[in-house]
Amino acid sequence: MKSSLLINIATLSYLAAMVLYISYVAFRKKGLGLAASGVTYFGFGVQTIALFLRWRESYQMDIGRVPLSNLYESLIFYTWSTVLIYIVVEYKYKARVFGAFVMPVAFLALAFINVAGISADITPLVPALKSNWLFYHVLVSFLGYAAFGVAFAVSMVYLLMDAKEKAPTAHMLYGMGAMVVLALIGNYMASAGQKTVFWLGLGALVLAWFIYLIVAGAKNKSQVFLFWSLCVTMAIALLAGMGIDFLYLVAFEHLAEGESLKKHLFEATFLNPSLFVVLLSWAAVLALFWLIWSKAMRLQEILKPYSPAQDQLDDVTYRMIAIGWPLLTGGIITGAVWANSAWGTYWGWDPKETWSLITWFIYAIYLHSRYVRGWKGTQMIVISAVGFLAVIFTYLGVNLVLSGLHSYGGMN
Amino acid sequence: MLIYQTVELFFAREGALEKNKGVVDVVAEKVWKFFSSVKLAVVLLIILAIVSIIGTVIQQNEAPEKYLQEYSQATVQLFEVLGLFDMYHTWWFVLFLVLLTTNLTVCTLERFPHTLKIIMAPLKPVDDEGLKALPFKREIAFKGGADKAEVRAVNALSARRYRVVEARGAGGAQFMTQKGVYSRLGVYITHSSIILIFVGALIGSFFGFKAFLNLPEGRATDVVYLRNEPMWDRMMAALGIAESPVIPDPQGGVPAMPLGFYVYCDNFDVDYYVNPAGMPTGMPSEYHSTLSVYDKNKQKIFDKRIRVNDPLTYRGVTFYQASYGAMPEVRGKVVLNIRPKNEPLSAGETVAIDPGGAVYVASIDRTIKALGFAPYGVRDETGKVVLYQSENNEFINPAVQLEIYKGKKPVYKTEILKIDQGQPYLPEDYVIKYAGFWGARYTGLQVTKDPGVWVVYTGFILLCIGPLIAFFGSHKKFWVRVQDRKGHTVITLAGSANRNRIGFEREFNTIADEIAK
Numbered sequence: 001m002k003s004s005l006l007i008n009i010a011t012l013s014y015l016a017a018m019v020l021y022i023s024y025v026a027f028r029k030k031g032l033g034l035a036a037s038g039v040t041y042f043g044f045g046v047q048t049i050a051l052f053l054r055w056r057e058s059y060q061m062d063i064g065r066v067p068l069s070n071l072y073e074s075l076i077f078y079t080w081s082t083v084l085i086y087i088v089v090e091y092k093y094k095a096r097v098f099g100a101f102v103m104p105v106a107f108l109a110l111a112f113i114n115v116a117g118i119s120a121d122i123t124p125l126v127p128a129l130k131s132n133w134l135f136y137h138v139l140v141s142f143l144g145y146a147a148f149g150v151a152f153a154v155s156m157v158y159l160l161m162d163a164k165e166k167a168p169t170a171h172m173l174y175g176m177g178a179m180v181v182l183a184l185i186g187n188y189m190a191s192a193g194q195k196t197v198f199w200l201g202l203g204a205l206v207l208a209w210f211i212y213l214i215v216a217g218a219k220n221k222s223q224v225f226l227f228w229s230l231c232v233t234m235a236i237a238l239l240a241g242m243g244i245d246f247l248y249l250v251a252f253e254h255l256a257e258g259e260s261l262k263k264h265l266f267e268a269t270f271l272n273p274s275l276f277v278v279l280l281s282w283a284a285v286l287a288l289f290w291l292i293w294s295k296a297m298r299l300q301e302i303l304k305p306y307s308p309a310q311d312q313l314d315d316v317t318y319r320m321i322a323i324g325w326p327l328l329t330g331g332i333i334t335g336a337v338w339a340n341s342a343w344g345t346y347w348g349w350d351p352k353e354t355w356s357l358i359t360w361f362i363y364a365i366y367l368h369s370r371y372v373r374g375w376k377g378t379q380m381i382v383i384s385a386v387g388f389l390a391v392i393f394t395y396l397g398v399n400l401v402l403s404g405l406h407s408y409g410g411m412n
Numbered sequence: 413m414l415i416y417q418t419v420e421l422f423f424a425r426e427g428a429l430e431k432n433k434g435v436v437d438v439v440a441e442k443v444w445k446f447f448s449s450v451k452l453a454v455v456l457l458i459i460l461a462i463v464s465i466i467g468t469v470i471q472q473n474e475a476p477e478k479y480l481q482e483y484s485q486a487t488v489q490l491f492e493v494l495g496l497f498d499m500y501h502t503w504w505f506v507l508f509l510v511l512l513t514t515n516l517t518v519c520t521l522e523r524f525p526h527t528l529k530i531i532m533a534p535l536k537p538v539d540d541e542g543l544k545a546l547p548f549k550r551e552i553a554f555k556g557g558a559d560k561a562e563v564r565a566v567n568a569l570s571a572r573r574y575r576v577v578e579a580r581g582a583g584g585a586q587f588m589t590q591k592g593v594y595s596r597l598g599v600y601i602t603h604s605s606i607i608l609i610f611v612g613a614l615i616g617s618f619f620g621f622k623a624f625l626n627l628p629e630g631r632a633t634d635v636v637y638l639r640n641e642p643m644w645d646r647m648m649a650a651l652g653i654a655e656s657p658v659i660p661d662p663q664g665g666v667p668a669m670p671l672g673f674y675v676y677c678d679n680f681d682v683d684y685y686v687n688p689a690g691m692p693t694g695m696p697s698e699y700h701s702t703l704s705v706y707d708k709n710k711q712k713i714f715d716k717r718i719r720v721n722d723p724l725t726y727r728g729v730t731f732y733q734a735s736y737g738a739m740p741e742v743r744g745k746v747v748l749n750i751r752p753k754n755e756p757l758s759a760g761e762t763v764a765i766d767p768g769g770a771v772y773v774a775s776i777d778r779t780i781k782a783l784g785f786a787p788y789g790v791r792d793e794t795g796k797v798v799l800y801q802s803e804n805n806e807f808i809n810p811a812v813q814l815e816i817y818k819g820k821k822p823v824y825k826t827e828i829l830k831i832d833q834g835q836p837y838l839p840e841d842y843v844i845k846y847a848g849f850w851g852a853r854y855t856g857l858q859v860t861k862d863p864g865v866w867v868v869y870t871g872f873i874l875l876c877i878g879p880l881i882a883f884f885g886s887h888k889k890f891w892v893r894v895q896d897r898k899g900h901t902v903i904t905l906a907g908s909a910n911r912n913r914i915g916f917e918r919e920f921n922t923i924a925d926e927i928a929k
């Protein structure tokens with residue numbers, strides 16, 4: 001049996017699990033919850049087999065390498081790790097409510113990559129990538145990212161349940177206005193050849209806001225609410241954007257054999273050559289933002305009977321980070337050892353490396369923030385969410401936004 | 413116990429200092445306080461996280477022209493002044509790292525004695541006050557007498573591998589036990605690993621260097637060309653203490669670093685992935701060089717075939733396979749292996765022929781003339797060799813054209829390919845194999861010396877272990893008091909844990925239930 005067929009089955013299982021988890025939360029039927037878990041276990045089992053099959057296939061093709069060396073394989077592995085960690089959390093905390101948040105991620109990520117993305121090619125490795133250290137590096141990093149992803153999902157639940165009321169409409173409109181203005185400025189500056197300066201400025205703005213949230217988040221709940229809405233919007237928009245790319249490029253355009261989908265990421269939406277499509281995509285993001293912002297309190301009400309107490313959510317977040325952070329540490333270290341064995345430098349400050357270090361710093365801040373007087377609850381959760389934004393940026397942004405030298409960027 | 417006493421002494425002395433403080437002491441104490449705060453740690457981590465971003469957005473160490481293409485003149489000047497084009501090595505960035513390390517060191521020195529005290533201190537019985545302060549406790553009315561109660565309680569704890577200590581006082585019997593004291597060291601292991609990594613990196617930049625070397629096949633050298641000079645040599649030279657071993661380039665080019673031994677490149681080659689038909693695809697699967705090391709007296713010491721990810725190290729200097737290139741002005745030699753049919757390759761004779769030249773091969777009594785060399789040839793179905801252009805003249809599947817002479821008389825012509833789908837035309841009883849085209853390429857080596865790397869690696873190992881101990885270990889304590897209250901036996905179970913309280917609560921409840929059962 002081909003691994004790609006199994007991946008398809010796993011994808012469909014995750015879709016079913018997603019629907020079941022959401023219906024479980026909406027209709028409060030225990031049977032639905034049990035079914036959701038069952039389907040998740042099934043999908044997970046199938047995906048596990050698929051991973052091993054793919055490994056074997058690469059040996060049969062005489063390339064013989066671990067299925068972890070290009071974007072598709074690593075995304076598949078990422079989904080697998082996420083579901084694994086989710087299953088453990090569900091089992092330990094006897095709480096199914098997170099499933100409604102985690103399984104959509106698992107499903108959309110798999111849907112985006114599966115079929116053609118991976119059945120296309122098992123490509124051989126360039127010499128620098130032939131190292132066991134690389135395997136451990138990717139394996140450990142992705143497990144860490146998955147734990148952070150679950151922490152992020154839990155943090156989002158925490159922030160939602162933490163809200164007393166939604167932010168005033170004026171704030172939401174400012175938020176939207178800011179996005180539009182930034183997009184316009186960015187567009188203008190990019191055409192004026194000032195892209196880097198724009199990104200530096202944008203970065204500074206965003207960071208200033210994050211710091212404000214972390215320092216004053218406990219007092220200014222409406223800003224935290226906006227932050228929550230933006231995070232959720234972004235997560236959904238990214239996943240949906242990838243899903244549309246997948247449909248557009250793979251299903252209709254038929255990507256050339258072996259061509260990397262990564263090169264075309266967001267080409268169907270935000271990076272489309274047609275200005276109309278770009279504007280439409282952004283309009284959709286704004287609409288989504290508005291929808292999330294305005295329906296949040298309703299969602300809170302629906303989740304209330306299921307959601308564990310806030311301090312338990314806090315605890316899950318801490319534990320996920322206590323799992324993710326050592327894994328990320330291991331990932332950075334194995335990466336450094338690999339670099340040292342390949343070219344004699346364990347640290348070169350290349351953008352990808354540096355971003356993983358930044359992520360590492362952010363979670364270190366999270367771990368120490370418990371010992372800073374007056375920082376707890378909301379602030380720590382905001383740090384954990386910012387940490388995951390850094391994970392996403394390390395994973396996608398460095399290649400899409402910054403020109404990376406790392407394997408994924410350099411190879412394709 | 414000795415350590416424990418020393419720690420007590422340490423605290424006692426601290427108390428004595430308290431009384432007569434001068435200005436210096438006050439300032440020193442302020443500075444110490446400043447550097448021992450976790451708040452400073454968080455601030456420094458935030459600053460580091462933020463400024464690190466800059467260097468990922470602005471490309472580092474590019475050529476000046478490239479920057480001028482991207483930014484205006486004024487911006488370039490500003491960035492230049494701030495050091496943003498080589499940000500991670502600016503004094504201010506390094507200063508933040510130094511501050512963090514100082515913070516960490518001071519914090520450790522401040523807290524470690526206290527932790528040591530906790531670790532070394534024997535468990536003490538608790539009184540009523542102490543009992544109140546403990547986060548978990550339960551009173552259990554026990555039917556069956558104090559003796560049985562004691563046995564029951566001790567068994568419940570021993571079954572979970574707690575070593576129970578007994579103390580008898582006026583109030584009745586008390587049993588105490590603890591587990592995982594050493595997990596308190598996890599944080600210190602983590603923190604010292606960071607200090608080690610930092611120190612290792614410093615050692616590397618003071619005493620190590622990074623260099624490169626483009627070494628042609630068949631050539632030797634005893635110098636490499638520096639990218640980074642060891643900071644120590646520079647400092648010593650600047651202070652006039654010792655002369656730097658570095659040899660400057662008279663033309664102002666890259667300075668050279670003497671090795672104190674010779675490296676010789678025996679051979680360089682590229683392997684390619686093959687397609688299902690067994691032909692090379694042009695996608696490199698491996699670069700490798702065979703290097704030999706000779707001492708100062710040109711005595712060979714050893715050789716090694718290095719590949720990417722598998723370097724050669726001699727006397728602290730490591731040679732990594734990094735790149736390669738062609739030397740169009742140099743004519744290489746065609747290398748062939750000739751052997752009688754049905755003999756193994758090792759039985760063959762290896763000869764090297766200049767293109768256009770000829771060599772007499774005694775074992776087959778023939779003279780072989782090399783007519784031409786091409787880097788990429790493929791034999792088609794008709795048996796004809798077709799030559800292709802390869803990018804950068806890469807030796808994807810080299811082909812050589814030979815003419816064989818018996819004495820002065822030409823016998824036949826043939827073409828030999830490195831990988832051949834068909835058979836070369838060889839009417840006589842021997843086999844000719846392509847063995848290389850030698851001397852026209854150089855191997856590009858990255859050369860580093862980093863005496864700090866083992867310190868860094870030790871830090872890495874500790875950094876892998878430390879957090880696991882810190883996060884998943886837990887210092888757990890239990891106290892059991894058995895009292896007789898008006899003829900009823902009452903067991904009081906109390907406990908505490910420094911982390912994972914939810915897990916501890918579960919354990920506590922199971923033990924309490926087991927005793928009460």
Ligand code: HEM
Binds near residue numbers: 447451
């Ligand atoms: C890159 C630097 C650092 C790393 C990787 C690091 C790592 C850690 C880790 C993993 C923990 C355990 C956290 C937990 O149990 O949740 C911890 C705890 C702690 N760290 Fe750091 N740390 C760093 C820098 C610092 C600095 C500069 C200070 C200076 C004040 C500091 C002070 C502390 C303290 C006070 C604790 C709590 C110890 C306890 O539980 O008793 N850390 N650190």
